[in-house]
Amino acid sequence: MFCSTRSIGLLGLEPFLISAEADLTRAIPSFDIVGLPDAAVRESRDRIRSAIKNSGFDFPERKVVVNLAPAGTKKAGASLDLAICVALLQAAGQLEGDFSSMAFVGELSLGGEIRPVHGVLPMALGAKQLGIASLFVPYENGAEGAVVQGITVYPVKNLAELAEHLRGTHTLSPAQPLPEGELPSGPLPDFAEVKGQQAAKRGLEVAAAGGHNLLMIGPPGTGKSMLAKRLPSILPPLSYEESVEVTQVYSVGGLLTSGGLLRQRPFRAPHHTVSPAGLTGGGSSPKPGEISLAHRGVLFLDELPEFSRQAMEALRQPLEDGVVTISRANARITYPSQVMLVGAMNPCPCGYYGHPTRPCTCSPAAVTRYLSRVSGPLLSRIDLHIEVQPVEYEAFSSPTPEESSQEIQKRVIAAREFQRLRNPSILCNAQIPPSLLRQSCPLDDGADRLLKAAFERMGLSGRAYERILKMARTIADLDRSEVIRAPHISEAVQYRSLDRKYWNR
Template identity: 50%
Template sequence: MSLAVTLSRAQEGVAAPQVMVEVHLSGGLPGTNIVGLPEAAVREARDRVRVAIQNTAFEYPNRRVTVNLAPAELPKDGGRFDLAIALGILAAGNQVPRERLDNCEFLGELALSGALRGVSGVLPALMRARARGRKVVVPRANAAEAALISDADVRVADSLAEVCGWLRGTQDLPTPAAAPANDEVAGDGPDLRDVRGQRHARRALEIAAAGGHHLLLVGPPGTGKTMLAERLPGILPPLSESEALETCAVLSVSGQPVEAGRWRRRPFRSPHHTASAVALVGGGSHPRPGEISLAHHGVLFLDELPEFTRHVLDVLREPLESGSIVISRAARQSTFPAQFQLVAAMNPCPCGYAGDPRERCRCTPDQVQRYRGRVSGPLLDRIDLCVDVPRQPLSELGATRGEHDEDSATVRARVLAARHHAMQRAGRSNAEISTRELERDCALGPTERTWFEAALERLGLSARAYHRTLRVARTIADLDGGAASLARVHLAEALQYRRF
């Protein structure tokens, strides 16, 4: 029989659909034809594979070779199918045993010498193959990613010759070295002990970390807004293994390296304000993840928020609610995860000194209004906490660390305790709980409800702001020892963070 089948996986967002590589050898004029919606890089595989097979001391069939990549309606791109195609051709020509291909998947691009080159999107493919209970052979260049999945049956190889030797039973392929099991998440990152003063802003940062809430820092230049934002990942809970793998999967499909010693750390992304909408949310003819997906399960920091164009900021509104982004193109549609925590910073006016006791503001009221109007109301409505970061007295900056200048480890312990209350109650952070869970977990007494509704009416807050304020109050209560019901003090503190 001149038919052989090998298995590989395509790349479609962070999904990795299975591709069946069917190879048939027939009579007729010698030639190779690849069908099944291949794009340019896949069509060119016929030349790479032919020369690689010849340079590996195997015989390329002097027959008509038809390669079908199924399912036919799924677009295939990149060099990830080279190894599977080469092995299918060799198996169809009885140069390697067909039965050894069963229950195995193959990923890798072939060099003309027969060497294997790394490909992107290996981690999602390994996660899918593990769920199906299959072995996977990947290039050694992808061994670091492959090592992150401890219970997957993965083999690494340097060349087509090594893979063929393994299939023939003449040699073994090594497994990747295990990734570090205990990664210190907060060890060498920026520490809150470096921030002097700013008690109100530090409190808001702690609440944001405990509940997973979005945060906006407003203050003059040089008051420590960026410094505070950079220290948020150090007080967040560590990533679980499944969350870390989801985060690394986004890096994998974007072609960025995964650092073995830092893979359990929450990402911190800080794009420049000149970034386009595509850079922020992802896109392209072959959709790739943007900054919001690269910040999945981490922090997206937007410094100088009003300097971003309004169109770019408004594309954040849907991902902030849904936790994902769907990118549609004429030929394909890709979904990327985008469950990030937004931290933004801005000046109070164009010159930056409105309300500053030491510097005189030179902006007119119209200039201030236009500056703040660059950030739309619907986007501000999705930000749970807004806090002033005023200029600190010089005496406080030079003073020794006080009792309120706690380090990240101390604050993180309180954050972990508050998150534990939320996980026991709802199984997720307070920022993610549904409206029904909110009614169950944020019950108000008659007196508190009357006072809270009157306060909302005076402030003119929306229905979304009503629910978001309750979520913040729930987080404050969790930091206060996990109180079962919300007191007026919790509601009052939550309301003071609704500036807009």
């Protein structure tokens, strides 16, 4: 007898429909799975056999052939166990009914329990798009799948419970999303804890308001890492659409620790020993890398010159395009990578080149070699370059409280709203396309003259010109000014001057 059920597969974040077709014939008992299964799918034969027997069913002593269609697409992971098992029981006559509007996702244990799997949120979104009415998922994944509206998601604990629901003897309750108050969102570090560094804080505010990439250069102990870790606290809260995007990436990566949507912007700080694949994603079944896990948030690279040249160069295309494409022999997988890149570095190996009081012990050649580890093409993709100077004693001892993250965030949110009203299709100024640059960045006469002088004197490239214009647009937005004025251009040019000081570019 032949029967078929449905499941959902993923290529990166892209869902596709899988038909689990089971056929039973009178022949020497065997169990084969075809349709380009990987090792985890092939091993499901033993899991399914034991789960069926330990759940009160009879495993058919027939020749069993299961085909996973489409046969030309590789199937990976244990999430197909449940769909294969239901198709097999239906073909054996132990389950009856029309399951064509249903999809089944879950890994089976030997005892018949249904274990959680990765990627349920994008699977649920895909099931809705593909016209599936009901999706059965592991109990622990229920709240995650219930985030999607327009499809009924049933959380299932074990195979026997699922069989009772399909027979109509006991009805499962649909999953419900977690209430807003139950979603995990721990406190973020606050800028009020950072003494002094007003210039650096201003640069971080500009970067947050426009979504610009940022590089901080300064001696050890000046607070570069401390400042970077507080950047998420002044970024605007994630919108619902952004939360869904970020949660999908974490779900596929197996890093989702709760059933609800992620509400805080990601902050990823990989160690400098990370490989290029660790940054951009990869593996035999490609998983998202650090730049995708930081999507809609911050990717912080501390001690930037210590990262391998290959790893840093691998960031160039994702930073420019906002997506990472991983090519394999059997598939091309795309993950999102719209991040704010924040780098921090010392000016030399010893860290004290240009320090006002401590002498640098490095030779000029050593300083040059150290700085040259950061390539020109990567440096040109970083909008703001900020020099973080040592903090004076008076700043530490001052009783005056520092400005809190909440106060800075209000200005950032107001600037982002100003940008949204001007260009509703663009989230922030860093994403303004060249076609809208002139329209979005009108200059008064003084600003135009100043920008022309800076362009000619500094020998700016076309990319640097665009980034200065976008930064000036953000600074003007913080001032609630529709027109970019000379002070806005002056501050933006200042943020592009350190590469001339240290790299002579």
